Amino acid sequence: MKEKDITVVNKMGLHARPAAMLVQTAAKFSSSIKILKDDFEVDSKSIMGVMTLAAGPGSTLKFTADGPDESEALSAIEKLFIAGFMED
Amino acid sequence: MPNNKKTDVVFKGVAASSGIAIGKVFLLEDDDFCLIQKEIPGNARQEELNRLDCAIEKTRSELEVTYGKINEVLGRNYAKIADVHLLILDDPSLKQDVVKFINEGVNAEFAVFKVINKIVASFENIDDEYFRERKHDIQDVGKKILSNLLGKRSRSLSNISGESIVVAHNLTPADTVTIRESMVKGFATDIGGKTSHTAIVAQGLEIPAVVGLKSISLHAVTGDVLIIDGNKGEVILNPAQETLAKYRSELALQSERRKDLEKLRYLPAQTVDGKTISLWGNIDNYNEIESVVKNGATGIGLYRTEFMYFNRTSMPSEDEHFENYSKVVRAMSPHAVIIRTIDIGGDKLAKLGLLNFGKEENPFMGLRAIRLCLKYPEIFICQLRGILRASVNGKIKLMYPMISGIEELRAANKILKKVKENLRKENVSFDENMEVGAMIEVPAAAIIMDAIAKEVNFVSIGTNDLIQYSLAVDRINENVANLYDPLHPAILRLIKKIIDEGHKAGIEVGMCGEMAGDPFYTPALVGLGLDDFSVSSAQIPKIKKVIRSVSYEDAKSAADQILTLGDRESILKVIEKIKITEI
Structure with missing residues (x-):
């Protein structure tokens, strides 16, 4: 099991488009990937879960991946965030 | 069924798409399900x-x-x-x-x-x-x-006839596709505003529509007679015979007028005393070209490119820019296409709820348009490269939005120059003589128009923003929307200043805001000396008709008089007196 804290840096936060990108990325991995924000945990492969996080810019999310490709999954997700979901 | 009552039941809403329609209601009901909890063994x-x-x-x-x-x-x-x-x-x-x-x-x-x-x-x-x-x-x-x-058919418009008026609480994008295919006469919805999806689709299809009627879907029943007055933003349910007769004759006039307008297609936009004015179309994408050309536009005066950025999961690539623009300019060739670099931010983004650049307290005055491009040059460079590469496929003019001062204009031009240098190094060809212009929509730019005019090849007045910034009126705010007035003397004087300073510097001055597309203002704008009108496709024949009906000399003397007046009422009187005679 691996954990990683990731901060939302893109200007719009996890709106529909970035949320969809996150879910589509997470779905590529077989590991279970959970997101924790302020004691509220959701499945990163669930678009509805990710949207209920209402994660605006500046919020910090704790990602926990568990499974055979947990490291790859976390680094792929982190890349998305660092790239600001290719917003700019 | 028409009733025999003397009074009509009138519902007031928002005029979403102009025109009159009379027809039988087709009520699109929301699905309601009768759900019972059952124990399954x-x-x-x-x-x-x-x-x-x-x-x-x-x-x-x-x-x-x-x-x-x-x-x-x-x-x-x-x-x-x-x-x-x-x-x-x-x-x-x-x-x-x-x-x-x-x-x-x-x-x-x-x-x-x-x-x-x-x-x-x-x-x-x-x-x-x-x-x-x-x-x-x-x-x-x-x-x-x-x-x-439940094996229940979801609400369906498939058995609708062309004689129908669709009434619904709200229309989904899927519904509007069916509407488009079935050629209904009009529609009326409970919710929505002038810029809602439904309104935009209605305007594009040239179907009369009224939205924001609050409760029409609760009152109308399939088979009722409904009049849609898309000019006033009203609908009349089961009208009295008298009202029905009145609207029938108005409808007949409307189709007469449409036929007349079609005849104008190949005629020049020329005043009775021979002054030729350029009449162009505003577009958002390639699909609109057909309609713009059909309506007789001799160019594109505003190609809004921000639509390329909406509803997608990644930034458009340089090749996408290039391909989109090439398609448009090829289709319009030999006429020119003014491509406006992105105006992302403000109302458009908030409305779409998509690319939202953080929470700006005041997005209209926030990071948008050229400001955004200068702050994130990689976005700008990518678009400029696409535009320049496409410039060999037709005639492109480049326009920067939201210019508020000379420094911004120079900074944008500096990036453009650099992009051109790089393309030359890469042996990529482009139109070396591509004209560059500025949209004049910030009052500050209008006031220093003399300075701006010296550094651009053309300008186009964006009235929507110019009016709202000059009058400090948010036109989406219904408490103050009535103060949004194109005939405010300050606006007319600003427009005059922009035109005069432009002409002094020997450049053309156009207008691409909504004011240009409202035939009511056309005589005044002709009189003020506007060179080019760029309007939405459906408005092209209407504006042409007015241009062909006024004399520039008459319009000019009316405009001169207007500029001395300080209140709306007096201005209105002069405008209404401008003589209209068809040629």
């Missing part, structure tokens, strides 16, 4: 799970069909809505919970209903309005699954 639960799978698969294929249709008819921007629905349908948490309930003995319908309600409730607790509103997407998907489970 253990041996029948597998069957219940199979029903669920069937319903989900059916919903998927429906969504895919809708997606394809929307994509085909309205473009990718709209199709993204169906795409989000597919992601929701595939959401593992949805199915997991429904299956859990079914395994506990709950019937599939009620299990879906319970899970959807639970998810919707969790959205309702979100503070952020954007996220909270996503609950509608979830409800939509839930309804689709339920109607497939």
